[in-house]
Amino acid sequence: AQSVTQPDIHITVSEGASLELRCNYSYGATPYLFWYVQSPGQGLQLLLKYFSGDTLVQGIKGFEAEFKRSQSSFNLRKPSVHWSDAAEYFCAVALKTSYDKVIFGPGTSLSVIP
Amino acid sequence: DGGITQSPKYLFRKEGQNVTLSCEQNLNHDAMYWYRQDPGQGLRLIYYSQIVNDFQKGDIAEGYSVSREKKESFPLTVTSAQKNPTAFYLCASSIGGAGGRPQETQYFGPGTRLLVL
Numbered sequence: 001a002q003s004v005t006q007p008d009i010h011i012t013v014s015e016g017a018s019l020e021l022r023c024n025y026s027y028g029a030t031p032y033l034f035w036y037v038q039s040p041g042q043g044l045q046l047l048l049k050y051f052s053g054d055t056l057v058q059g060i061k062g063f064e065a066e067f068k069r070s071q072s073s074f075n076l077r078k079p080s081v082h083w084s085d086a087a088e089y090f091c092a093v094a095l096k097t098s099y100d101k102v103i104f105g106p107g108t109s110l111s112v113i114p
Numbered sequence: 115d116g117g118i119t120q121s122p123k124y125l126f127r128k129e130g131q132n133v134t135l136s137c138e139q140n141l142n143h144d145a146m147y148w149y150r151q152d153p154g155q156g157l158r159l160i161y162y163s164q165i166v167n168d169f170q171k172g173d174i175a176e177g178y179s180v181s182r183e184k185k186e187s188f189p190l191t192v193t194s195a196q197k198n199p200t201a202f203y204l205c206a207s208s209i210g211g212a213g214g215r216p217q218e219t220q221y222f223g224p225g226t227r228l229l230v231l
Contacts, residue, residue, distance in 0.1 A: 034219075036222075041227075044204065044206075046220070090156060090157065102159075104149075105156055
């Protein structure tokens with residue numbers, strides 16, 4: 001079945017440590033890929049997106065993500081986490097054949113220890 | 115400032131009551147969306163509209179209704195038929211239409227939390 005998975009429901013890291021959030025998708029063709037962040041009680045903000053080209057994508061707030069076709073993955077990374085990065089992170093996909101809809105993963109909650 | 119506004123921030127619904135959530139955008143976007151967010155389930159699409167006077171059901175449209183009479187506005191009504199309405203509701207918009215490309219960035223409002231009395 002077609003799906004977007006984020007294997008980690010919750011992650012805790014220390015401030016200054018590196019971060020990697022995982023995202024895998026299961027679709028016949030490579031979809032468009034997104035990462036969004038949501039602060040508590042707020043809407044979502046786009047961090048970065050991948051449509052084509054360079055598989056390493058730079059986003060806002062020091063985040064980057066790497067698309068790996070062979071692994072159907074689009075993992076989000078940050079070299080040094082700040083306390084303000086504590087939030088919910090959503091991976092999302094949009095199919096090239098059905099651009100009306102964006103499909104969101106279940107989210108990963110990030111806690112940061114000072 | 116351009117953006118999306120949702121009101122109210124919190125909404126209480128009594129048994130058997132219909133309630134309407136407001137979503138307004140001044141980004142001149144053609145496309146608008148409504149999502150429902152429950153803990154641990156991410157976002158699920160309720161309805162979306164690519165152009166004025168037209169809208170389509172998403173994955174969980176039962177118990178909800180929408181209208182798109184104006185480009186700027188896309189209100190969502192939670193009807194009495196929706197038996198489990200307690201959730202966080204998010205509205206979003208994107209360029210869409212003839213001027214947009216597929217997979218344009220969606221911009222989100224701050225959300226409305228609906229609670230049942």
